[in-house]
Amino acid sequence: MHFTSEQRLDEGVHERRFTLGEIPGILWTPASASGPAPLILIGHPPLGLRTMYPRLAGRARYYASQYGFAAATIELPGSGDRPRWPAAEQARADLRRAMEAGEPVGDEIVAALVLPLVDRAVPEWQSALDALLTLPEIGGPVGYEGGVISIGVRLAVVEPRIAAAGFFAGSLVPAAVFEEARQVTIPLHVLLQWDDERNDRQASLDLFDAFGSQEKTLHANLGGHTGVPQFELETGARFFARHLR
Structure with a gap:
């Protein structure tokens, strides 16, 4: 890990950008921590860190300033300035074509789109960790x-x-990952937008039902994909406070 820049943000939060091999990332830490801080890894859709930065930084600054958590994120494979791979580009095109035509998105398209990303991204998250x-x-x-x-x-x-x-909550989940969900046993906090235009509600509910965790909570709110209420940030932070302290 090589730190490439740093700055002090509002509320005394320390932001440092880093590279891990070819992978860019950002780390936020509370300046006033009295000891080693718990860590939250913040995921994001494959739109690039530059595009997602305001949302990611907003969440990280809240966790650091209000709860004393460190937070970090990394660029996903094939996203931002990282090299693309043709198979993923073709899968995205197939998905767009099916959705624009109002056709069902079959598991073959979903698997081609999601599984290669999962297979590449998860080891990178583990290396970052x-x-x-x-x-x-x-x-x-x-x-x-x-x-x-x-x-x-x-x-x-x-x-x-x-x-x-x-x-x-999302519904573009390959059948193989749906089966993996049954093996999840850690506490879960899941947000669902009831009127999400990008995800099938019943498929999202089925995935929640499949999780094997004994403690799993579903928060469903009215509204579309980007309409998650601001108060859910506090709700999620309290969830992590219960389990990371």
Whole structure:
């Protein structure tokens, strides 16, 4: 891990950009922490860190200033300035074509779009976690939130250092990942937009039902894909406070 820049944000939050090999990332830490801080890994859709920065930084600054958590994110494979791969571009085109035509999005398209991303992204998140946990200001335990739900599901199954996860409900989940969801046992906090124009409500509910966790909470709010109420940030932060302290 090589830090490339740093700045002090409002509320005394320290932001540092880093690279891990070819992977860019950002780390936010509370300036006033009295000891190693718990860590939240913040996922995001494959739109690039530059595009997602305001949303990611807003969440990270809240966690750091209000709860004393560190937070970090990394660029996804094939996103931002990272190299594209033709198979993913073709899968995205197939998805757009099906949705614009009002056709059902079959599992073959979903698998081609999501599984290669999951297979590449999860080991990178684990490598980032290895490096982040060597820093003296970060201790753990670790939470994961947001982003592509299939990445979160895989991480919750294979990464024992993640103690709790907050997901944004989605329906573009391959059958293989749906089966992996049954192996998830950590506490979960799931947000569902009831009128989400990008996801099938029943499929999202079926995935929630499939999770094997004994503690799992579903928060459903009226509104479309981008209409998650601001108060859910506080709700999610309290969830992580219960499990990362």
